[in-house]
Amino acid sequence: MRKRETSDTRLTVVAAVLFLGLAVVAGKLVIIQGLEAGRYKKLAAEQRDTSINVTPRRGTVFDREGEIMAISEDVTTIYATPYQVKDKPAVAQKVAEVLGQDPGDVLKKLQEPSGFVYLARKFDKTLAAELEKMDLPGIGFIQESKRFYPLGSLCSQALGLVDVDNKGQAGLELYYEDVLGGEPGEVLLERDAAGNPIPGSEKKRKDAVDGTDLQLTLDKDIQAKLEEALASGVERYSAEAGTALVMDCNTGDILAMATSPTFDPNERSEIDAAAMRNRAITDVYEPGSSLKIVTASAALEQKVVEPQTALNVPSILKVADKEFKEAEPKPARQLTFSQVISQSSNVGTIMVALQLGDERLAQYLDRMGLGSKTGVDFPGEVAGLVPPVSTWSGTSAATISIGQGISVTPLQLACVMGAIANGGRKISPHFLKSKITDEGTRDMGLGGLGDEVLSQDACRKMSAILEQVVAAGNTGSKAAVNYYRVGGKTGTAEKARKGGSGYSGTYMATFAGFAPAERPRLVCMVVFDEPSPIWGGETAAPVFKEIMAYSLQHLKVPPSYTSPEGGAGGQD
Amino acid sequence: MFVGYVSVQLARDGKVDYASLAYPGAVAGIFIVLHLVMRFLLPMADGLILPLAAGLTFLGMVMIERLDPKLALEQLLWIAVAAAAFVLVVLFLRNYEILAQYKYTLGIAALVLLALPMVFGTEVNGAKLWLKVGPMSFQPAELAKVLLVIFLAAFFAEKHELLSISTHRVLGIPVPEIKYFVPLLVMWGVSVLMMIFQKDLGSSLLFFGIFICMVYAATARKTYVLVGAALFLLGAFLCYLAFSHVQVRVQTWLNPFNPATIQRQSYQISQSLFALSSGGVSGSGLGLGYPKLIPSVSTDFIFSAVGEELGMIGAVAVVLMYILLVARGIKVALLHRDDFGKLLAVGLTSVIALQAFIIMGGVTRLIPLTGITLPFVSYGGSSLLANFILLALLLILSHRGATTNVASIRKGAGR
Numbered sequence: 007m008r009k010r011e012t013s014d015t016r017l018t019v020v021a022a023v024l025f026l027g028l029a030v031v032a033g034k035l036v037i038i039q040g041l042e043a044g045r046y047k048k049l050a051a052e053q054r055d056t057s058i059n060v061t062p063r064r065g066t067v068f069d070r071e072g073e074i075m076a077i078s079e080d081v082t083t084i085y086a087t088p089y090q091v092k093d094k095p096a097v098a099q100k101v102a103e104v105l106g107q108d109p110g111d112v113l114k115k116l117q118e119p120s121g122f123v124y125l126a127r128k129f130d131k132t133l134a135a136e137l138e139k140m141d142l143p144g145i146g147f148i149q150e151s152k153r154f155y156p157l158g159s160l161c162s163q164a165l166g167l168v169d170v171d172n173k174g175q176a177g178l179e180l181y182y183e184d185v186l187g188g189e190p191g192e193v194l195l196e197r198d199a200a201g202n203p204i205p206g207s208e209k210k211r212k213d214a215v216d217g218t219d220l221q222l223t224l225d226k227d228i229q230a231k232l233e234e235a236l237a238s239g240v241e242r243y244s245a246e247a248g249t250a251l252v253m254d255c256n257t258g259d260i261l262a263m264a265t266s267p268t269f270d271p272n273e274r275s276e277i278d279a280a281a282m283r284n285r286a287i288t289d290v291y292e293p294g295s296s297l298k299i300v301t302a303s304a305a306l307e308q309k310v311v312e313p314q315t316a317l318n319v320p321s322i323l324k325v326a327d328k329e330f331k332e333a334e335p336k337p338a339r340q341l342t343f344s345q346v347i348s349q350s351s352n353v354g355t356i357m358v359a360l361q362l363g364d365e366r367l368a369q370y371l372d373r374m375g376l377g378s379k380t381g382v383d384f385p386g387e388v389a390g391l392v393p394p395v396s397t398w399s400g401t402s403a404a405t406i407s408i409g410q411g412i413s414v415t416p417l418q419l420a421c422v423m424g425a426i427a428n429g430g431r432k433i434s435p436h437f438l439k440s441k442i443t444d445e446g447t448r449d450m451g452l453g454g455l456g457d458e459v460l461s462q463d464a465c466r467k468m469s470a471i472l473e474q475v476v477a478a479g480n481t482g483s484k485a486a487v488n489y490y491r492v493g494g495k496t497g498t499a500e501k502a503r504k505g506g507s508g509y510s511g512t513y514m515a516t517f518a519g520f521a522p523a524e525r526p527r528l529v530c531m532v533v534f535d536e537p538s539p540i541w542g543g544e545t546a547a548p549v550f551k552e553i554m555a556y557s558l559q560h561l562k563v564p565p566s567y568t569s570p571e572g573g574a575g576g577q578d
Numbered sequence: 579m580f581v582g583y584v585s586v587q588l589a590r591d592g593k594v595d596y597a598s599l600a601y602p603g604a605v606a607g608i609f610i611v612l613h614l615v616m617r618f619l620l621p622m623a624d625g626l627i628l629p630l631a632a633g634l635t636f637l638g639m640v641m642i643e644r645l646d647p648k649l650a651l652e653q654l655l656w657i658a659v660a661a662a663a664f665v666l667v668v669l670f671l672r673n674y675e676i677l678a679q680y681k682y683t684l685g686i687a688a689l690v691l692l693a694l695p696m697v698f699g700t701e702v703n704g705a706k707l708w709l710k711v712g713p714m715s716f717q718p719a720e721l722a723k724v725l726l727v728i729f730l731a732a733f734f735a736e737k738h739e740l741l742s743i744s745t746h747r748v749l750g751i752p753v754p755e756i757k758y759f760v761p762l763l764v765m766w767g768v769s770v771l772m773m774i775f776q777k778d779l780g781s782s783l784l785f786f787g788i789f790i791c792m793v794y795a796a797t798a799r800k801t802y803v804l805v806g807a808a809l810f811l812l813g814a815f816l817c818y819l820a821f822s823h824v825q826v827r828v829q830t831w832l833n834p835f836n837p838a839t840i841q842r843q844s845y846q847i848s849q850s851l852f853a854l855s856s857g858g859v860s861g862s863g864l865g866l867g868y869p870k871l872i873p874s875v876s877t878d879f880i881f882s883a884v885g886e887e888l889g890m891i892g893a894v895a896v897v898l899m900y901i902l903l904v905a906r907g908i909k910v911a912l913l914h915r916d917d918f919g920k921l922l923a924v925g926l927t928s929v930i931a932l933q934a935f936i937i938m939g940g941v942t943r944l945i946p947l948t949g950i951t952l953p954f955v956s957y958g959g960s961s962l963l964a965n966f967i968l969l970a971l972l973l974i975l976s977h978r979g980a981t982t983n984v985a986s987i988r989k990g991a992g993r
Contacts, residue, residue: 014912015798016794016795016796016798017795017908017911017912017920017924018908018912019794020791020794020795020908020924020928021904021905021908021927023791024791024904024908024927024928024931024932024935025901025904025905027931027932027935027939028897028900028901028904028931028934028935028938029897029901030939030944031897031934031935031938031939031942031944032894032897032898034939034942034943034944035854035885035890035893035894035897035942036890036894038851038854038855038885038942038943039854039855039857039858039859039885039889039890039893040858040859040890042855043855043856043858044855045855046851046852046854046855046856047852047855047856049835049848049852
């Protein structure tokens with residue numbers, strides 16, 4: 007019996023050792039699967055999968071009337087894992103047939119020593135489905151979406167476009183990327199032992215969150231008219247380019263904005279980078295005479311002059327060693343202040359500006375928002391350049407008062423004009439009207455009228471003067487619109503020499519105006535780059551008229567007169 | 579198992595195909611037959627051993643079906659073959675004592691089986707372990723391990739008294755005569771040769787482990803254990819210095835996430851760890867993990883797949899099943915009266931325990947990874963066959979141990 011007991015002890019020792027070994031395995035499991043699981047998971051995520059981002063469905067962009075301006079279509083991206091493709095030439099032939107590619111090119115891709123090659127990105131969904139039906143080993147499919155702009159080149163600079171990954175690249179597509187873009191999902195391609203992705207192993211790890219639809223303040227019809235008028239203007243006046251915009255002066259809604267020439271965002275490969283600039287917001291220029299509206303408004307509000315104040319305007323005015331004269335030589339004459347503006351007298355304006363003084367002129371430039379961004383919801387807005395008053399020389403007030411030595415964006419000038427039209431309230435221009443979610447349409451309440459920048463009294467007087475500008479015989483007469491009372495201001499400014507000082511001998515022609523004068527609704531701004539003739543009143547004004555006339559009718563704004571030329575039966 | 583099967587199908591196809599429930603049905607049928615055979619022929623055998631093996635086999639079937647349905651049919655056929663072998667063993671070897679008479683024949687047969695692949699073998703995954711006969715490939719080492727256990731049990735049963743007598747003292751420690759170290763040296767030689775020629779580190783470790791367990795159980799000589807362990811470590815170290823594939827194993831064990839090797843040499847072990855960790859406590863659920871990322875997941879790495887899909891709970895449950903199996907195996911040994919039976923039971927139990935430990939320890943990076951099957955669970959015909967024969971022997975021993983005890987108690991009572 008003794009011997010048996012010792013033997014049993016040994017067996018127990020053996021059993022204990024074996025148990026211990028297995029228990030340690032269990033302990034190790036607890037460590038890997040419980041205590042340190044997080045650490046391993048992180049390592050795994052770094053190494054295990056090839057993940058491909060799935061672009062979510064991008065939000066649709068509508069105009070103010072619900073017309074689709076940009077929409078995402080479902081497309082299929084086709085890829086291959088070359089080493090899994092068995093009969094490469096035969097597969098290349100079949101794939102090339104469906105994709106409309108050269109079989110040789112496809113074969114080359116299939117022979118690459120890589121685990122993943124794109125065969126076609128964002129390919130037509132139904133055609134891709136045909137290929138998918140063939141069930142070729144090594145060929146994989148990912149559902150994606152592609153941006154399409156049904157209106158073609160219409161509104162292209164404002165809308166902008168997206169890159170190949172469906173990310174906003176320019177314009178509103180870029181500015182509202184966070185809203186339109188949604189959140190990308192992730193598809194995992196598992197890897198085999200050799201580390202190559204396995205087609206058909208796609209597993210959704212994260213669902214894509216679709217982007218939100220946006221409704222813009224833009225009006226497709228006004229935009230179309232604006233672009234058409236602008237394009238024919240550019241051609242008619244042999245201009246380098248033309249920029250125009252229409253804005254609601256009471257809300258800051260931008261109804262239309264374009265620069266000619268435009269581009270077609272659906273034909274990415276043919277886009278000229280210069281044509282993508284939305285120059286009304288991103289480019290500055292010297293506004294010339296159109297800036298006189300700021301000088302005049304300041305002078306009227308500060309009671310430096312009244313519209314009827316008579317001024318003895320010499321033919322040449324010497325300010326601190328510099329001589330100023332009219333654009334076309336004029337003899338010394340007597341003009342009312344109203345006439346100074348409506349005939350766009352440089353000398354007369356400078357006389358008033360000098361009375362106003364540097365400080366007050368600078369103060370009004372600032373109040374009107376020049377030299378600072380309007381805050382429009384668009385990427386790449388520039389602030390323009392207004393020299394600080396501390397740096398002004400003896401001639402600065404003179405030059406700036408007539409729009410030289412200062413740079414502004416067309417949108418800034420439109421906002422100044424709009425403020426004068428709406429009774430002196432600052433405008434916050436914007437493109438976004440509302441977000442459309444599953445819960446419904448949410449108005450974003452952008453815009454509205456801001457702080458008072460000009461008194462109502464000054465505005466009324468300015469408005470009357472600006473109506474005179476458009477009256478027969480004055481500088482802006484070609485901007486007059488049938489049935490509507492219009493106010494506005496011309497501008498013709500010599501362009502600064504590129505990369506140097508002085509002027510180049512080429513001109514920017516401007517017309518900025520509003521209508522109807524008795525109850526202003528719209529502001530419109532037209533700028534031509536190097537037109538011929540050079541005059542704003544000859545080039546920008548008629549295009550302004552065309553755009554404004556259409557816009558007023560399209561928006562069913564009640565006419566001011568019952569006869570085309572006004573007078574009889576006018577409302578006030 | 580039916581539940582496992584259905585959930586695998588649901589995860590894979592989203593529906594249940596009732597016809598395919600034939601597989602689990604067949605496996606269940608086989609085990610019912612085995613159980614009946616056992617009840618009739620070995621009525622006194624341990625009642626827990628067969629159900630434990632059945633549970634592990636079921637789990638293996640479910641996992642293989644989930645990992646590679648094509649292999650599931652093969653596995654089913656092998657289970658049937660192995661079950662037939664089980665029945666044959668139970669029928670013809672109930673008098674297991676006759677095995678002791680053929681111990682040298684069996685021992686030589688084991689060595690021949692081990693040597694066969696070195697001469698005629700086909701190399702798979704860098705190791706020469708397989709014999710190809712037509713479409714079938716067979717791993718003789720699996721069968722050899724059972725034969726070797728029988729041989730060692732018989733050998734030690736006969737010689738253990740000699741082996742435990744010390745005639746010398748070295749440094750005050752009693753040491754048996756040098757000639758009794760010969761078997762030890764032979765085993766050591768076999769193990770090292772296996773490492774060198776077959777590149778099969780797992781089996782080498784297993785064989786040596788079995789030997790150590792049995793020699794200790796037989797002689798209670800710590801000297802053997804210490805000298806044996808020292809020799810094995812020496813051999814392993816020499817192999818590490820001499821062979822690059824051994825170095826790779828150790829390097830990947832020490833540093834599995836090395837970016838230079840994670841896509842190649844250490845891919846398997848790192849994937850195994852990732853799979854286990856992603857399973858967490860409760861697992862991803864059957865059919866919902868990504869265990870196929872691990873190469874040879876249905877054989878050596880099946881435990882990682884279990885850990886990923888059934889979680890820590892499932893994996894630890896598997897470990898517990900082995901612990902229970904070992905406990906019952908040791909109990910068989912304890913209840914047995916004659917030395918051959920005792921040692922045979924210990925040896926057979928050690929085979930299962932060590933094999934489970936080596937592979938589960940390997941995939942959890944407890945010890946360097948060596949390719950070896952998880953008893954009853956892994957896909958593989960030779961392994962199943964060997965393990966079922968082993969099971970049959972263990973149950974015979976259990977039955978005989980219990981009956982002789984009862985007889986002796988009765989005898990004692992009668993006296």
